[in-house]
Amino acid sequence: MKPSQFNYVRPATLEQAIAALAAAAGEGKIIAGGQSLMPMMNFRLVSPALLIDINRIKELDFLEEQAGGLRIGALTRHHTLETSSLVKRLFPVLSAAMAHVAHLAIRNRGTIGGSISHADPAAELPMMMLLLEARITAVSPRGKRVIDAADFFLAALTSDVQEDEIVTEISLPALPAGAGWAFEEVARRPGDYALAAVGVILTQEQGRAAQVRIGVMGVGDTPMRLPDAEAVLNGQACDEQSLDAVVAAVRNSVQPDGDLHASGDYRRHLVGVLVRRAVKDAWKRAQANAKG
Numbered sequence: 001m002k003p004s005q006f007n008y009v010r011p012a013t014l015e016q017a018i019a020a021l022a023a024a025a026g027e028g029k030i031i032a033g034g035q036s037l038m039p040m041m042n043f044r045l046v047s048p049a050l051l052i053d054i055n056r057i058k059e060l061d062f063l064e065e066q067a068g069g070l071r072i073g074a075l076t077r078h079h080t081l082e083t084s085s086l087v088k089r090l091f092p093v094l095s096a097a098m099a100h101v102a103h104l105a106i107r108n109r110g111t112i113g114g115s116i117s118h119a120d121p122a123a124e125l126p127m128m129m130l131l132l133e134a135r136i137t138a139v140s141p142r143g144k145r146v147i148d149a150a151d152f153f154l155a156a157l158t159s160d161v162q163e164d165e166i167v168t169e170i171s172l173p174a175l176p177a178g179a180g181w182a183f184e185e186v187a188r189r190p191g192d193y194a195l196a197a198v199g200v201i202l203t204q205e206q207g208r209a210a211q212v213r214i215g216v217m218g219v220g221d222t223p224m225r226l227p228d229a230e231a232v233l234n235g236q237a238c239d240e241q242s243l244d245a246v247v248a249a250v251r252n253s254v255q256p257d258g259d260l261h262a263s264g265d266y267r268r269h270l271v272g273v274l275v276r277r278a279v280k281d282a283w284k285r286a287q288a289n290a291k292g
Helices: 014-023 037-042 078-083 085-090 092-098 104-109 112-118 124-131 227-233 240-253 264-291
Strands: 007-009 028-031 050-053 063-066 069-073 135-140 143-148 153-155 166-172 180-186 196-205 208-217
Touching (some): 014 135, 014 166, 063 085, 078 092, 078 112, 092 180, 112 124, 208 240, 208 264, 240 264
Parallel strands (some): 028 050
Antiparallel strands (some): 180 196
16 A cells, blocks of 8 residues: 655754644654655554654754763664664663564664654564663743653553654663673564564672662563562572562553463563573673672
8 A cells, every 4th residue: 555645844953843743733744754654554553644754853863871870862773773882881771672673674664763753562672671770851832841761661562652742862871880782582473573572681789689680571562671570689689599589579560462473471481481580681780790
């Protein structure tokens, strides 16, 4: 199929883009990489009257270290996140996750702002935003708004970006000193959507896990942090007994639906397996960092 008729503008500044979006009165869509929007338009799942191409707005394309954390412009491409030495140094879990995003051609075009705004529950970047406790900036004629990742993803394909807002940047606070990390994903083929994926960050304090974060995707309508499972592991040594307890807590925290790719029971089992692997790997890295 092909999209319905639409108008197209290519503003040179953020101010022009905001004005064009406001003038469209709910009938406009921002386009950058187009890796999610164009397929939806081709299937006529969305039919905007106006496309506002923001690719000329260079101020939205940047990576900048800030107080040990990272500021990321909304136009930053997936492949840049995957290959950036700055991302690898500050947030290696994000760099590792990006290698699982679709195919290279899509990573070359897709943008972080577009991916998180699209809010696909089976996409890696939304879950990374939760795991890394991102803060997301959106602007509109009403001014600037900063949204915590925990409040940003509302439902499948629904984020808290209002119809007159443009996501401009993402801020990632610094990871805890000595943090270990891990990312695990299972998909039927490389580049396919994940059946389930897991991200873990933790530190080691006196031989016990601390500051534990566990994020999962593919097992709900939105990516999720699992506070009950995090609480089970916090303050415990990462032995088999603790791993059994955290896996049980993970499986009790998710209620995935089945689809043509996998049953809900299979996804629940799978996410437990991935959490066990990820916690073990994150613990090893935390131990190495403590010795380092």
